[in-house]
Amino acid sequence: GENVEQHPSTLSVQEGDSAVIKCTYSDSASNYFPWYKQELGKRPQLIIDIRSNVGEKKDQRIAVTLNKTAKHFSLHITETQPEDSAVYFCAASMAGGFKTIFGAGTRLFVKA
Amino acid sequence: EAQVTQNPRYLITVTGKKLTVTCSQNMNHEYMSWYRQDPGLGLRQIYYSMNVEVTDKGDVPEGYKVSRKEKRNFPLILESPSPNQTSLYFCASSPAPGTDYEQYFGPGTRLTVT
Numbered sequence A: 001g002e003n004v005e006q007h008p009s010t011l012s013v014q015e016g017d018s019a020v021i022k023c024t025y026s027d028s029a030s031n032y033f034p035w036y037k038q039e040l041g042k043r044p045q046l047i048i049d050i051r052s053n054v055g056e057k058k059d060q061r062i063a064v065t066l067n068k069t070a071k072h073f074s075l076h077i078t079e080t081q082p083e084d085s086a087v088y089f090c091a092a093s094m095a096g097g098f099k100t101i102f103g104a105g106t107r108l109f110v111k112a
Numbered sequence B: 001e002a003q004v005t006q007n008p009r010y011l012i013t014v015t016g017k018k019l020t021v022t023c024s025q026n027m028n029h030e031y032m033s034w035y036r037q038d039p040g041l042g043l044r045q046i047y048y049s050m051n052v053e054v055t056d057k058g059d060v061p062e063g064y065k066v067s068r069k070e071k072r073n074f075p076l077i078l079e080s081p082s083p084n085q086t087s088l089y090f091c092a093s094s095p096a097p098g099t100d101y102e103q104y105f106g107p108g109t110r111l112t113v114t
Helices: none
Strands: A004-007 A010-014 A019-025 A032-038 A045-051 A056-059 A062-067 A072-077 A086-093 A100-102 A106-111 B004-007 B010-013 B019-025 B031-038 B042-051 B054-057 B076-078 B087-094 B109-113
Touching (some): A010 A019, A072 A086, A086 B042, B019 B087
Parallel strands (some): A010 A106
Antiparallel strands (some): A019 A072, A032 A045, A032 A086, A056 A062, A086 A106, B031 B087
């Protein structure tokens, strides 16, 4: 079946450094790729998303890149801050439907 | 306030005792969905609904039922819960395609089945 692989499972960076999380999806029909941040004990919240007709999207310190040929997309966080510490999930879905496959998550630690 | 609500937030039950977790949204969203979250497995979709009376299976539908009789409500039913259904459950809603695809999650329901 369809799946989304996410790496790494844990990432530890120094405050101010960049963090990169990578995902690979299997369903070539997927055309919507969101990233969610989940703080401890909280619900997931969307931080950025990208659709298949775009290769890159940026929002302040956060950017997402998409390579549809390789079925690969990545989250980039620059100038990391302690409040960026959380679990990050990538996901893939068909925007016309609602079936969504999530990656297993990356626990990001930002050390002050 | 625009929100997705779930009840109960915490539930401890015994094997085989039917239960329902309610989910309601006040944003007039077309789409609603249920997920379970387990350590190391991320969020796995149980069922989703694209409109009233329209539901479809996600990745892990076994042991669960849903219904969508009204646009705002999407209850999750466990007819005969088993210990492997112990998990954190999230309901989510989203507007129809063509507008905003973001999923808005409820606060979660932590279920323990003994």
